[in-house]
Amino acid sequence: MAVYTEVTDEALRAFLSDYALGELLAFRGIAEGVENSNYALKTEAGDFILTLYEKRVDRMELPYFLGLMEHMAVHGLACPTPVPARDGAALRELCGRPAAIVTFLPGVWPRRVRPEHCAPLGEALARMHRAGEGFPIQRPNALGPAGWAPLLDGCRARGDEVQPGLIAELDAALTGILAAWPAPDTLPRGHIHADLFPDNVFFLPDQDGKPRVSGLIDFYFACTDLYAYDVAICLNAWCFESDYSFNVTKARALLSAYESVRPMAQAERAALPVLGRGAALRFLLTRLYDWTHTPDGALVTRKDPLEYLRKLRFFVQAESPGALGL
Numbered sequence: 138m139a140v141y142t143e144v145t146d147e148a149l150r151a152f153l154s155d156y157a158l159g160e161l162l163a164f165r166g167i168a169e170g171v172e173n174s175n176y177a178l179k180t181e182a183g184d185f186i187l188t189l190y191e192k193r194v195d196r197m198e199l200p201y202f203l204g205l206m207e208h209m210a211v212h213g214l215a216c217p218t219p220v221p222a223r224d225g226a227a228l229r230e231l232c233g234r235p236a237a238i239v240t241f242l243p244g245v246w247p248r249r250v251r252p253e254h255c256a257p258l259g260e261a262l263a264r265m266h267r268a269g270e271g272f273p274i275q276r277p278n279a280l281g282p283a284g285w286a287p288l289l290d291g292c293r294a295r296g297d298e299v300q301p302g303l304i305a306e307l308d309a310a311l312t313g314i315l316a317a318w319p320a321p322d323t324l325p326r327g328h329i330h331a332d333l334f335p336d337n338v339f340f341l342p343d344q345d346g347k348p349r350v351s352g353l354i355d356f357y358f359a360c361t362d363l364y365a366y367d368v369a370i371c372l373n374a375w376c377f378e379s380d381y382s383f384n385v386t387k388a389r390a391l392l393s394a395y396e397s398v399r400p401m402a403q404a405e406r407a408a409l410p411v412l413g414r415g416a417a418l419r420f421l422l423t424r425l426y427d428w429t430h431t432p433d434g435a436l437v438t439r440k441d442p443l444e445y446l447r448k449l450r451f452f453v454q455a456e457s458p459g460a461l462g463l
C-alpha cells in the first residue's frame with residue numbers, strides 16, 4: 138500500500154496545468170512502496186511518476202534529494218529526473234503535501250536475486266557514487282552510527298516481545314560496532330544511496346538476455362557518508378540466500394564489478410565486516426522500531442526485523458574480508 142493521499146482527477150488536472158506536459162491521458166495509484174504516495178501518470182509528453190511526500194519525509198530535505206537526482210542524471214546515471222513546472226520549480230504542493238513529478242524509468246526489480254544481477258548492481262552502485270561527485274549540498278546520515286542508540290532506545294520497551302533477549306544482544310552488538318567503526322575522514326565519502334535494496338534497482342535484459350541495470354530509484358535515504366558503507370548495505374540486501382547463508386559468489390561479483398568503476402582503498406575493504414555489521418543493525422533497528430510501533434491492522438506491510446538479526450550475527454563472526462570470502 139502506498140497511496141496515503143488520494144488525488145482526485147480534478148486536483149491532478151489543476152496541478153498539471155502548471156506544467157508543459159500536455160493533456161493527462163491516464164493515471165493510477167502504485168501499490169508498492171511504504172513511505173510516500175506514488176502515482177503513475179501518462180500525459181501527451183510521456184510517462185511520469187508523481188510522488189506526494191508523506192509524514193516521514195522532512196520537506197526541508199527535499200531540495201537535497203531532488204537536487205541530487207538531477208545532478209546524477211545530468212552526470213549520466215539512469216535515475217528519476219525531477220520535472221520542473223513552467224516556473225522552473227520541481228518541488229510543489231498537491232492536496233496539502235509536498236509533491237514532485239519525476240521521469241518514469243523502464244524495467245523491473247528482481248523478485249529473486251540471482252548471481253547475474255550482482256555484477257550489474259555493483260557497477261551501477263559505483264557509477265552512482267561517481268555521478269554524485271561535485272554535488273554541493275551535504276546531508277548527514279540520520280540513520281548512521283550516531284542515530285542507532287536513540288533508535289535502539291525507542292525499541293527497548295517492546296523489543297524482547299519480538300525475541301527474548303533481543304535488546305541485550307543488540308546493546309552488545311552496538312557497543313562492538315561503535316568501538317570498531319572507522320574514524321571520521323579515514324575512508325572516502327560522498328553521496329550514497331543508503332537503501333539500494335533489490336526493489337530500488339530496475340533491470341532489463343540485454344541482447345543476450347543477461348540482466349542489465351535500467352535505473353536506480355528511491356533516493357529518499359540518500360546522504361553524505363562512507364562509500365564503502367553503501368557497498369556494505371548492498372552486501373546485506375543482495376548477497377544472502379533465503380536460508381540466511383551468505384553467497385560469496387554474489388558478493389565477489391558485486392565487489393569486483395564495483396571496483397571496475399571505483400577501485401576501493403585497502404582500508405575500505407578491511408572495514409567491510411564492521412560496515413556490514415553496522416548496516417545489518419541499521420535495518421534491524423528501523424524494522425524493529427516499525428514492528429513495535431505500527432498499530433495492528435494498519436495498512437502498511439511491516440518487514441521482518443529478525444531477518445537482519447541473522448545477517449548481523451553473520452557479520453559479527455566475520456572478522457576480516459577473508460572471512461566474508463572477499
Ligand SMILES: Nc1ncnc2c1ncn2[C@@H]1O[C@H](COP(=O)(O)OP(=O)(O)OP(=O)(O)O)[C@@H](O)[C@H]1O
Pocket residue numbers: 139167169170171172173174175186217239240241242243336337354355357
Ligand atoms: N521513476 C520511476 N519509474 C518507474 N517506476 C517508479 C519510479 N519511481 C517509483 N516507481 C514505482 O513506484 C514504486 C514505489 O516507489 P518507491 O520505492 O520510491 O516508494 P516509496 O514509498 O517512496 O519508498 P520505499 O521503497 O522506501 O517504501 C516502485 O516499486 C516502482 O514500482
Ligand SMILES: N[C@@H](CCO)C(=O)O
Pocket residue numbers: 332334420423424440
Ligand atoms: N529497505 C528497507 C525499507 C525502507 O526503505 C528495509 O528493507 O528495511
